Each structure stands twice: as C-alpha cells, then as structure tokens.
Amino acid sequence: VIKHLLSLFHMFGTPAFVHSDRGSSLISQELKTFLTANGVATSRTTPYNPQGNGQTERYNGIIWKTVQLALQNRKMKPTQWQFVLDEALHCIRSLLCTSTNATPHERMFVHQRRSHY
Known part of the structure; x- marks a missing residue:
C-alpha cells in the first residue's frame, strides 16, 4: 500500500x-x-457501514461490471480479472460524462486521451 x-x-x-x-x-x-x-x-468509515463509502462502493460496482463484460468478451474466467482490469479502467476513463461534457481523463489531465477503442 x-x-x-x-x-x-x-x-x-x-x-x-x-x-x-x-x-x-x-x-x-x-x-x-x-x-x-x-x-x-x-x-x-465506521465499522460494518459500507454506506460510509457509498460513492466508492458504487464506483467499485461499475468497475467490476466492466471487468465482467471484458472477461465475457474474451471468454475468460472471473479468476483472470487482473488481465482485463487495465482495459476496463481505460474504457471507464474514456466515457463521456454528459453533465460535464468531458471524460474523467479529460477532467483530470485537461487533454483528450488518444485511444484505439
């Protein structure tokens, strides 16, 4: 850590x-x-209270769903999640947010990300 x-x-x-x-x-x-x-x-956070990290828990769900889709797409087992994690995160960071009209990458680094996806 x-x-x-x-x-x-x-x-x-x-x-x-x-x-x-x-x-x-x-x-x-x-x-x-x-x-x-x-x-x-x-x-x-307080013990046994995942709601204390609600925003993080929600985002973890989005990440896991994206990883699962990548695994399905490649016909890989769930235990192989680490092999598709970077690609899943790349996809999430490249999605346009309609409320800001920018991707998470653009908001963080103030430039568009080059991508072949």
Whole structure:
C-alpha cells in the first residue's frame, strides 16, 4: 500500500488527508507512521457501514461490471480479472460524462486521451 501511495504522491502531490475503510492493510502501524511522516491526516468509515463509502462502493460496482463484460468478451474466467482490469479502467476513463461534457481523463489531465477503442 505504501509503495502505491508513494507513487500516487509523486504523480499528483501529497494529499491533506486519506479516507479509507478499516481494511487491515489500511490500518497498519507502518502505514500510519508513513502518513504521519508525510503530513497526511486520516479518516475512516465506521465499522460494518459500507454506506460510509457509498460513492466508492458504487464506483467499485461499475468497475467490476466492466471487468465482467471484458472477461465475457474474451471468454475468460472471473479468476483472470487482473488481465482485463487495465482495459476496463481505460474504457471507464474514456466515457463521456454528459453533465460535464468531458471524460474523467479529460477532467483530470485537461487533454483528450488518444485511444484505439
């Protein structure tokens, strides 16, 4: 987790806070020390309350549905999800949002993504 957070911090800057569920990898002393050393405050959802992360849970559902469609399209087993995840995320990030008239990629990076899909 720390390795991936560090990569994100280098790419996008260090956030003021990180909000997470109470997964064991997200409440370790090592992670707490890392975040504190980098000046990052933390907050957590209440136990057994996925609604506390409602927006994230909803988006995870969209990601999983897209992964399932990619698996079906390639006649692959659900256990092979990691082989289609990047493509699924690419598709989601390339979808036009009608309320903003931009894709998630365009909103994040302020330019259109080149794609062969």
